[in-house]
Amino acid sequence: MVNTTAWAFRGLLLAGALLTLESCSGPALRASEPPAPEPVLLTVPRTARLVPSGVKDREGWAQAVLDALEAQKIAPTVEPICQVLAVIEQESGFQANPGVKDLPRIVRRRLDAYAGKLGVIGRSALKALLQHKAPGESRTFEKRLKGVRTEQDLDRFFRDLLEAYERHYPAFYSAADLASELFTSKRLAELNPITTAGSMQVSVRYAVEQDDGEHSEQEVREQLYTRAGGVHHGTSRLLGYPAGYPQPVFRFADYNAGFYASRNAALQAQLSRLTGRRLLLDGDLLLYNDQGKPRDEDSQSLSALLAFRQRHAPKLSERQLRKDVRKEKEASFEKTETWRALKQAYERVTGERPAYARLPEVTLQSPKLSRERTTAWFAHSVDQRFQRCLARHRVQTP
Incomplete structure (x- = not known):
């Protein structure tokens, strides 16, 4: 005859042993599973190797990017680094003060068109203004305009031109009320085609707003033409806001x-x-x-x-x-x-789940562009550079 009481007791012992084994071995078993890898924080040398090989002073650019990410409290992992580097490459080819093709012609055409609205009075006023010189300058504004090559050259040209206009204004329009209303320093400032500046082509208005009144607009513009300043403001514009985008290409579109x-x-x-x-x-x-x-x-x-x-x-x-x-x-x-x-x-x-994002349909208009472009073109172009940066990282990572 089977002793049912004994078997029941043994069953209880076995169940207890199994529970004890599970409670003891569970954490150990879980601990044996490979933990999620810690994000790799890149140093200046490793970031420099992600900068395209033909760029001068790769470590200087790397330092600027890491400083900008630190200012935004963003960990210097490969993805945000490559996003910033991709925009720099797209916008300026790693030039802190990028040149603009045919800049003197672009600006002179805008000045002539605006002065022409006033007929003989406007054209005469513009001609007289361009014959003046800024303090400490040996060249007239006419000659300086012919020599502008970079965004910073043009910004400084307009800054000095506006000062000269305000200084000599009464001589131009002592009795021309209509002209004085149309040909003003504010209107002249609006003719400056440089609304985005620096290595990341940041909106000047955005940079001024982010500066929060600590510097004048002209001082902010000068900051944008430095490597550190351009990357700082550009990184803020690119990554300094939360968004649930599934891919970076949408953030690149937002940047534009x-x-x-x-x-x-x-x-x-x-x-x-x-x-x-x-x-x-x-x-x-x-x-x-x-x-x-x-x-x-x-x-x-x-x-x-x-x-x-x-x-x-x-x-x-x-x-x-x-x-x-x-x-x-x-x-x-x-x-x-x-x-x-x-x-x-x-x-x-x-009956469909609504998408969170799609590329906007925007045609880009800028005197800096030699042909028509769109925001989608810009986003895809930056994204290609971003992917190449990630590929460089994968090759370099053991």
């Missing part, structure tokens, strides 16, 4: 088209599908003036959003929608009622 342009272009595409309205997918839900401030009139995207509200989100008030859209250049836009309503409606109507 504006904060969250890729995210907002995806929303515009979804809005277009829900409303049946054809929209320009440029990443701007509002209209903006030259200073980057929202204008009063409604954009096509905002009109489409208002139509979407009536059809798909009647509980969302127009007042709330207009308030939400003002956050389109911020991460917080994704927490607004408008964002949630549109994304939910898109999934409900189409």
Whole structure:
């Protein structure tokens, strides 16, 4: 006869032993699994090896990139380093003060066109102004203009030209009220084609805003023409804001088209599908003036959003929608009622998960460009350089 009590006791002992073994060996077994690799923090020498081989002073560029990442509190791992290096290579070919092809002709054409609006008075005033010299200069502005080669040359030319204009202004327009209203120092400053500057072609307006009043605009411009200053402001512009992009190519597009342009272009595409309205997918839900401030009139995207509200989100008030859209250049836009309503409606109507980002459709216009380009072209071009940088790292890593 089998002793059931004894077998039951043995079963309990075996179960307890197994539990004890599992509790003792579990952590040990888990500890034996290979831990996730620690991110590799690159030094100056290792970063320098990621800079294209033909670049002069590769360690100097590497130091500038690492300093800029430190200022943004970003760990110097290979991905952010390669992102910054890719933009530098694309924008200037590692030139702190890049040259611009045909710069004297570009500027003279803009000056002549503007002065020509005033007829004989404007042309005479411009001719007289260009015959003056800045203090300490042996050359007239006319001769200096013929010799400008870099962005910094032109910035300094315009700075001195405006000072001369303000100094000699009464002699030009003692009795020309119309001319005085049109041919002003502010208008002359607007003719300066240099709105982005330095090795990463950072928006001057952005750099001035980030400086927070510590320096004048001209001082900020001078900073941009140094290696350290250009990389510092450019890295801030490229990586200094949160975004849930699945690939860096969308951040490269934002660098060209504006904060969250890729995210907002995806929303515009979804809005277009829900409303049946054809929209320009440029990443701007509002209209903006030259200073980057929202204008009063409604954009096509905002009109489409208002139509979407009536059809798909009647509980969302127009007042709330207009308030939400003002956050389109911020991460917080994704927490607004408008964002949630549109994304939910898109999934409900189409049965598809709404994309977070897409490349915006923007045609680039700049006197610095020799031919028509787009934001998508820019983003893909930078991304190719980024991928080559990653490939250099893989080759160099044992």
